[in-house]
Amino acid sequence: xxxxxxxLLFLGDVTDPLxxxxxxxxxxxxxxxxxxxLRLTPETVSLGLxxxxxxxxxxxxxxxxxxxxxxxxxxxxxTWLPTLEQALDIGFNLASGMHQRLGDNRLLAQRASANSCxxxxxxHFDGELEVGNGKARAGKRLLTVGTDCSVGKMYTSLxxxxxxxxxxxxxxxxxxxxxxxxxxxxxxxxxxxxxxxxSGATEAISPDFDDHDxxxxxxxxxxxxxxxxxxxxxxxxxxxxxxxxxxxxxGRKHIRHLPHMPMPTLxxxxxxxxxxxxxxxxxxxxxxxxxNTSALNENEARTYCKQLASQYQLPVTDPVRFGVSAIAxxxxxx
Amino acid sequence: xxxxxxxLLFLGDVTDPLxxxxxxxxxxxxxxxxxxxLRLTPETVSLGLxxxxxxxxxxxxxxxxxxxxxxxxxxxxxTWLPTLEQALDIGFNLASGMHQRLGDNRLLAQRASANSCxxxxxxHFDGELEVGNGKARAGKRLLTVGTDCSVGKMYTSLxxxxxxxxxxxxxxxxxxxxxxxxxxxxxxxxxxxxxxxxSGATEAISPDFDDHDxxxxxxxxxxxxxxxxxxxxxxxxxxxxxxxxxxxxxGRKHIRHLPHMPMPTLxxxxxxxxxxxxxxxxxxxxxxxxxNTSALNENEARTYCKQLASQYQLPVTDPVRFGVSAIAxxxxxx
Numbered sequence: 001x002x003x004x005x006x007x008l009l010f011l012g013d014v015t016d017p018l019x020x021x022x023x024x025x026x027x028x029x030x031x032x033x034x035x036x037x038l039r040l041t042p043e044t045v046s047l048g049l050x051x052x053x054x055x056x057x058x059x060x061x062x063x064x065x066x067x068x069x070x071x072x073x074x075x076x077x078x079t080w081l082p083t084l085e086q087a088l089d090i091g092f093n094l095a096s097g098m099h100q101r102l103g104d105n106r107l108l109a110q111r112a113s114a115n116s117c118x119x120x121x122x123x124h125f126d127g128e129l130e131v132g133n134g135k136a137r138a139g140k141r142l143l144t145v146g147t148d149c150s151v152g153k154m155y156t157s158l159x160x161x162x163x164x165x166x167x168x169x170x171x172x173x174x175x176x177x178x179x180x181x182x183x184x185x186x187x188x189x190x191x192x193x194x195x196x197x198x199s200g201a202t203e204a205i206s207p208d209f210d211d212h213d214x215x216x217x218x219x220x221x222x223x224x225x226x227x228x229x230x231x232x233x234x235x236x237x238x239x240x241x242x243x244x245x246x247x248x249x250x251g252r253k254h255i256r257h258l259p260h261m262p263m264p265t266l267x268x269x270x271x272x273x274x275x276x277x278x279x280x281x282x283x284x285x286x287x288x289x290x291x292n293t294s295a296l297n298e299n300e301a302r303t304y305c306k307q308l309a310s311q312y313q314l315p316v317t318d319p320v321r322f323g324v325s326a327i328a329x330x331x332x333x334x
Numbered sequence: 335x336x337x338x339x340x341x342l343l344f345l346g347d348v349t350d351p352l353x354x355x356x357x358x359x360x361x362x363x364x365x366x367x368x369x370x371x372l373r374l375t376p377e378t379v380s381l382g383l384x385x386x387x388x389x390x391x392x393x394x395x396x397x398x399x400x401x402x403x404x405x406x407x408x409x410x411x412x413t414w415l416p417t418l419e420q421a422l423d424i425g426f427n428l429a430s431g432m433h434q435r436l437g438d439n440r441l442l443a444q445r446a447s448a449n450s451c452x453x454x455x456x457x458h459f460d461g462e463l464e465v466g467n468g469k470a471r472a473g474k475r476l477l478t479v480g481t482d483c484s485v486g487k488m489y490t491s492l493x494x495x496x497x498x499x500x501x502x503x504x505x506x507x508x509x510x511x512x513x514x515x516x517x518x519x520x521x522x523x524x525x526x527x528x529x530x531x532x533s534g535a536t537e538a539i540s541p542d543f544d545d546h547d548x549x550x551x552x553x554x555x556x557x558x559x560x561x562x563x564x565x566x567x568x569x570x571x572x573x574x575x576x577x578x579x580x581x582x583x584x585g586r587k588h589i590r591h592l593p594h595m596p597m598p599t600l601x602x603x604x605x606x607x608x609x610x611x612x613x614x615x616x617x618x619x620x621x622x623x624x625x626n627t628s629a630l631n632e633n634e635a636r637t638y639c640k641q642l643a644s645q646y647q648l649p650v651t652d653p654v655r656f657g658v659s660a661i662a663x664x665x666x667x668x
Binding site: 272 | 467469522530531533567594609656
C-alpha cells in the first residue's frame with residue numbers, strides 16, 4: 001500500500017480543533033505533501049493552508065483527498081458525501097482514518113471503481129500477512145516504547161527521523177498507527193490486525209534492508225497497559241529493535257482511562273521492554289528517554305531531564321521543548 | 335454464542351487420522367454430547383461412534399453437525415456440500431473450525447436462513463468486544479501457560495476441570511481455541527480477534543462470577559514464542575489468574591516451526607508469566623507443572639517429575655500418564 005501524494009486535507013465541517021489532530025500532524029511533519037485544505041463551511045477549523053477547490057487542488061498536483069478528522073462514532077456524515085463523490089469523479093483517491101470503511105459506502109465504492117481511484121482505510125488492514133518468525137533481519141532498528149498510550153511515541157519517532165537525517169544518518173519512519181500511515185503514505189495499523197499476526201505485521205513493516213541506516217518504528221500502547229499490552233508485546237518482538245527510546249508523560253497519575261491502574265515506574269517499564277526485546281534481538285538497549293513535560297515550566301523541565309539523565313546514564317529530553325539531538329548522536333556508534 | 339448440543343460429528347471423506355484431531359478431542363472430553371458420527375465413504379476415519387444418517391441423528395436429538403476435521407487450505411470441499419445442505423434442511427445447525435467461513439458459501443447461507451438454522455464459525459469472531467480494563471473481577475481463575483504452542487494447555491485445562499469437579503470443586507472450562515469451543519459449546523478464538531481486543535475478549539470469556547468455584551481458562555501460545563507472544567500477553571492480562579499451571583513438552587528442541595529459536599528454560603517462562611500476571615492480579619502464583627513426557631519411558635517420566643517437583647516445590651505431573659489430582663488438591667486452599 002502506498003497512498004499517492006501530495007494530499008488535499010479534507011476538514012469537513014469540523015469545528016473542534018482537537019478533531020483535526022490527524023490533519024495537523026500530517027501538516028506538521030510533511031508540509032511538502034500538503035497542497036491545501038478543503039473546508040465545507042466558514043466555521044470549519046483551519047490549518048492555515050490555502051483553501052482550495054477540488055479542481056484547483058487537482059490541477060496543483062494533489063492526488064489523494066485525506067479525511068483527517070475524527071468525529072463521533074467514526075462514521076462518514078451524509079453532508080460529506082457529495083464532496084467525496086465529486087473528488088472521485090475528478091480523479092482523487094480517498095484516504096480515511098475513520099472506523100467506517102469508505103468501501104462500505106456503496107456509492108463511494110462504485111464511483112471509485114468507475115474512476116479507477118483507490119479507497120484507503122488506514123484503520124483497517126485487509127492484506128495477506130504471515131505470522132512472525134523472529135528471524136534476525138538486516139538493517140538497524142529503533143523502536144519507541146512507552147509507559148502508556150499517548151505519551152509521544154509517534155512524535156518522538158518522527159522527531160528522531162528528522163534529526164537523524166539532519167545529522168547525516170539515513171533514517172526512515174515506519175508507521176504503525178493511522179496518523180503515522182497518512183504521514184508516511186504507508187504502514188499497517190498494528191492494533192487492527194488479527195491477533196495472530198501482530199509480530200508478523202511488524203516484520204512486514206520493517207523487512208530486511210541495506211539501502212539506508214535506520215528504520216524508526218513507531219511504538220503503540222505499553223507492556224504495562226492491561227488493555228493493549230498484547231499489541232505492544234507483538235510489536236516489540238516483530239520490531240527486534242537494536243535501540244529503544246522510552247516515552248513518558250510527566251505527572252500522569254494513572255494508566256489512561258483506567259484510574260484503578262497506577263502508572264508503572266520507568267524502571268519497571270524499561271526492564272519489561274528489555275527482557276522481552278532480547279528474545280528477538282539480544283543486543284537491544286535503551287538509547288534515550290523522551291518526556292512530555294507540559295506539566296512543568298521550562299526550568300523545572302530542564303532540571304528534571306538532567307536528574308533522570310544522571311540517574312539512567314542516558315540522554316533525557318522533551319522532544320517538543322528541547323529536541324532529540326542528543327539521542328540521535330547516540331545512534332552514530334550503534 | 336452457544337452451539338446447540340448434542341452433536342453429530344461430521345468426518346467427511348478424511349482418511350488421515352491426524353486430520354480428525356478436533357472431532358476426537360470433542361469425543362474424548364464430552365462423550366455425552368456426541369450422538370454419533372457421519373462418514374461419507376467407508377475409508378473415512380472412524381472415531382468408533384455409531385454411524386448415523388442425518389435423519390437418524392436428528393431423531394436421536396443431535397442439533398448441530400460439527401465439521402471436526404482439518405483439511406488442506408481450510409476450505410470446504412465441494413463433495414461435502416450436498417450433505418451440509420441436507421443437514422440444514424433437516425434442521426441441523428452447522429459448526430466449523432475451518433478457515434473458510436460457512437456463511438461465505440451463498441448456498442449454505444441461504445439454506446441456513448430459510449431453515450432458521452445457525453452457522454457457527456469458531457475460528458472467527460464477529461461479535462462486539464470492548465478493550466480490556468484490568469479491573470479485578472469476582473471469582474477465582476486458573477490459566478494454563480506454556481513454554482510454547484502445542485504443549486498440552488487445552489488438555490491440562492480440561493483434565494483439571496474434570497479432576498477438580500471430582501474433588502468437589504465446581505470448576506468451569508473457558509475455551510479460547512477452536513477445539514475448546516466445540517467442547518464447551520462457547521468461547522472465543524482469542525488469536526482470531528482484532529489485536530486491540532485480546533485482553534478485552536478474555537475478560538468477556540470469564541466475567542465476574544459467584545455461582546461456582548473456579549474458571550479454568552485455556553491458554554494459548556507462549557510469552558517466549560516470538561510469533562504469538564502478543565496473544566499470550568493479552569490473554570494473561572485479561573485472565574487475571576489467581577493460579578497458573580505451566581505446560582511443557584519434555585525434549586522439545588526449539589520453538590515450534592522456528593529452529594533458530596531455542597526453547598526457553600522453565601524458570602524463564604515462569605518468571606515472565608508471574609511478572610506480567612501480577613499487573614492485573616498481584617496474587618498470581620504457580621500451582622503446578624504439567625509435562626508431556628512422551629519422549630521418556632514411564633519410569634524416566636516419574637523420576638523427572640519428582641526431580642522437578644523438588645526443584646520447584648510444586649506438584650509436577652504428566653496429565654496423560656499420571657493425572658492432575660495433586661495440582662487440583664492445591665486449589666482447595668486458594
